[in-house]
Amino acid sequence: MTLKSLLVASLALLLAVGVSAEDAGTCPQEEVCLIPCPAENPTPAIGYGIAVAVFAGVSCLIGLLTIFFVKGKAENYFVAGRSLPVWILIPTLAAQSLDSNALLGNVDLSYKFHFWDGAVLPIGLGLSLILNGIFFARHVNNDNVLTLPDIYAKRYGKTVEILLSCVTITSFLFLLAGNLVGMGVIIGYLFQIDNDIGAIWISMAVILIYTVCGGLFSVAYTDLFQSAIGWVGCLTLAFWSIKNEPRAPPPSIGFPDYIYPDLIGEGGICDMYSGVPCQNNATLCCYNPDNELADNGAYPFGDLPKFPDQMTNPYSLTPFPNAIFFNWATIFVLGFGNLAALDFQARCMASKTAKMATVACIVAGCLTFLVGIPFGYLGAIVRYYYGPDSVYATFDPDTCSTILGLPTCGYWVPESGAFLQYLTHEAPSFIGGWCLIGIFAASMSTADGAILAMGTVLSNNILRHFRCNCVTHDNLLKAARLSTIPFGVIAALIASTRPNQTGYLLIVAFDISLAAAVVPLFGCFYTKVPRPAAAFASTVTGVVVRIILEFTLPKDSFLLLPYSGDEFLNFGPAASAKAPVFVDVPAEDVWNPAEEPCDQVRFSDFTGADSLGAAFASLAVFVLFQFLERGKPEEESWLCKRRAFRPYKPKPKPPTEDGQIPAHSVKDFGWLQNFSVRQTLSKSNRDALRKAAADANADLANADTTERSGVISKSADGASSDESPAEDAPKFDDAHFAEEE
Numbered sequence: 001m002t003l004k005s006l007l008v009a010s011l012a013l014l015l016a017v018g019v020s021a022e023d024a025g026t027c028p029q030e031e032v033c034l035i036p037c038p039a040e041n042p043t044p045a046i047g048y049g050i051a052v053a054v055f056a057g058v059s060c061l062i063g064l065l066t067i068f069f070v071k072g073k074a075e076n077y078f079v080a081g082r083s084l085p086v087w088i089l090i091p092t093l094a095a096q097s098l099d100s101n102a103l104l105g106n107v108d109l110s111y112k113f114h115f116w117d118g119a120v121l122p123i124g125l126g127l128s129l130i131l132n133g134i135f136f137a138r139h140v141n142n143d144n145v146l147t148l149p150d151i152y153a154k155r156y157g158k159t160v161e162i163l164l165s166c167v168t169i170t171s172f173l174f175l176l177a178g179n180l181v182g183m184g185v186i187i188g189y190l191f192q193i194d195n196d197i198g199a200i201w202i203s204m205a206v207i208l209i210y211t212v213c214g215g216l217f218s219v220a221y222t223d224l225f226q227s228a229i230g231w232v233g234c235l236t237l238a239f240w241s242i243k244n245e246p247r248a249p250p251p252s253i254g255f256p257d258y259i260y261p262d263l264i265g266e267g268g269i270c271d272m273y274s275g276v277p278c279q280n281n282a283t284l285c286c287y288n289p290d291n292e293l294a295d296n297g298a299y300p301f302g303d304l305p306k307f308p309d310q311m312t313n314p315y316s317l318t319p320f321p322n323a324i325f326f327n328w329a330t331i332f333v334l335g336f337g338n339l340a341a342l343d344f345q346a347r348c349m350a351s352k353t354a355k356m357a358t359v360a361c362i363v364a365g366c367l368t369f370l371v372g373i374p375f376g377y378l379g380a381i382v383r384y385y386y387g388p389d390s391v392y393a394t395f396d397p398d399t400c401s402t403i404l405g406l407p408t409c410g411y412w413v414p415e416s417g418a419f420l421q422y423l424t425h426e427a428p429s430f431i432g433g434w435c436l437i438g439i440f441a442a443s444m445s446t447a448d449g450a451i452l453a454m455g456t457v458l459s460n461n462i463l464r465h466f467r468c469n470c471v472t473h474d475n476l477l478k479a480a481r482l483s484t485i486p487f488g489v490i491a492a493l494i495a496s497t498r499p500n501q502t503g504y505l506l507i508v509a510f511d512i513s514l515a516a517a518v519v520p521l522f523g524c525f526y527t528k529v530p531r532p533a534a535a536f537a538s539t540v541t542g543v544v545v546r547i548i549l550e551f552t553l554p555k556d557s558f559l560l561l562p563y564s565g566d567e568f569l570n571f572g573p574a575a576s577a578k579a580p581v582f583v584d585v586p587a588e589d590v591w592n593p594a595e596e597p598c599d600q601v602r603f604s605d606f607t608g609a610d611s612l613g614a615a616f617a618s619l620a621v622f623v624l625f626q627f628l629e630r631g632k633p634e635e636e637s638w639l640c641k642r643r644a645f646r647p648y649k650p651k652p653k654p655p656t657e658d659g660q661i662p663a664h665s666v667k668d669f670g671w672l673q674n675f676s677v678r679q680t681l682s683k684s685n686r687d688a689l690r691k692a693a694a695d696a697n698a699d700l701a702n703a704d705t706t707e708r709s710g711v712i713s714k715s716a717d718g719a720s721s722d723e724s725p726a727e728d729a730p731k732f733d734d735a736h737f738a739e740e741e
Contacts (some may be wrong), residue, residue, distance in 0.1 A: 033409035084352065086356040092449075094365075102442070103439050118503075121330070132338075135522070137348045137351075156645070157643075157645040160520070161461055165461040171337075172487075174494060174505045174508045175510075180207075183207075183440060185417065204488045208488045229438065234439065248302065249384045251301055253291060256294075260273070262285065264276075264277065298393070321558075321563075396410070396413060400572050523538075533629065533639045541618055542615065
């Protein structure tokens, strides 16, 4: 390529972006590759920031007002008094899955890579809600507990309860951190805060303000408000963009001396842009200098909104790699790992009925698909405005790629915050602002639920077991509120390590719960006699295997398996100063990879295999221990001789005036089992409890069969039975008190 033609190409690109040669300045990609420096990103109008700030303020006000619903009762704070109807359950469940990861992270990933790389997030989250409705919602509601670890405690004892409480809290720290990242990105962009970390801490403070006050009441009712506004805004933007915007970048028009991939007269790209015969090879078709537009030639054949075989063919995105294995692993991790989500199960516990919980989960899962999946299509639209053929394109000059035919400037650096720029500069102002509010609302709704869930578990399932009497029934509500503050701080610190990576921390969060908490949860409801030894060994195995695989499997942070083919070679350092193979220059000036090879290393990242391996190891160990202990009475199970592994046993209550036996719950018997609270009971209190228990047992033993024939007992799946529970009812005997004393 002659110096004259290079200058012509550079000037053509500068004219295409509306920048004069005098004002353009220089940058590495211009000096090395003759690609004009990227245009400066415009700043958003202040009105967008004001709209989001007002919305956040109204949400906080609604959350603060719900403090009057709590009335100082822990049950109201934790599970909203078990009073939520289905019309509130559906939006609050969907709001927990439709967070900034499922929306903002979805578009970011589909923009940087392709449709399925982002769409797997809402697909996995929606699938988890449907699976939860099928397998767990009715059981969790019927169990009449306050937290998910209470369910483990009733079957596996205190040690497993504390262990899995720590696992689920760790999982939710990453979930909260992921949403703080999303909120921080939005706040930082709208208010032009250079320090993304500062924006994350502002987001954390906003969430803490109202969550601490109202508990699940504030979360549920703010979710209703946020989802009513946010989902409609997000759907409006998604469908407006899909209908009115270019679906994906078209074939590149190119630049002077750019060679089109087809020939004159074939009715293809060359003819679309009125191509002319090339100077050095007249049989080829080149860019027409009479064209007033130019681009970087990044899409010789154009792009697509979605490649239909991306999830079945590793080479579907050729010449680019396809993270097919990681995408399938993401669906599995989110779909099953989310079954042990504290926030999902808290809402099932808060449901008025088991049937409502089941229906709400399934409908909320479908809503997650409806709102989240269309956002995956927005990635290609954003690439049209801010992709490698746009005026904002940035390339790394010290990179080469054999399959792309580029000796330099092989790697396109995706624009940070490209989707937010699209909302504030390309979409209609009202619709763009509405969607911004919707994404911010989605982040708030999930973040407040995560903070509440962690504080609840810490106070109810961990601190209660300490002998310092720091948490009792009287101060449980206060402890739960105070414990949310350190969790917010820790999550903000985690988010600060990855201030711009939306979507990543979501997968980490449920990777943790999948490895350790999901298999024991299935065991709670789908084994005849859940064994504490099986749950303990399964949990420990899952954690240990996950840690071992994290540090032993090959990982290079690109999430791509080492498939054969040049598509799966990483970019190498700049290989030559000659022209790319698609530029019409004398043959001696064209880069020849055989003579000047691009030193590329094959991708090798088994991320996803570690998650699946840990989950299957956990399952295998649980099944093994359950099999080895088959036929043993529960009291003879391994580890059950130790009090710390003994499942909690409910104590019977006296029948009510109409002859009904009240349902048992951890709330009723958990405090008595807990050592710190038992220590506060005086001997006279114990004598009174012993007498009440003896009276209750006597009443049950002496009651006439016909009088008790109408008593309804609930099974684990919510079905009713007409059999009298008197014979099987656990007895509240003196041995229990003797052991405690």
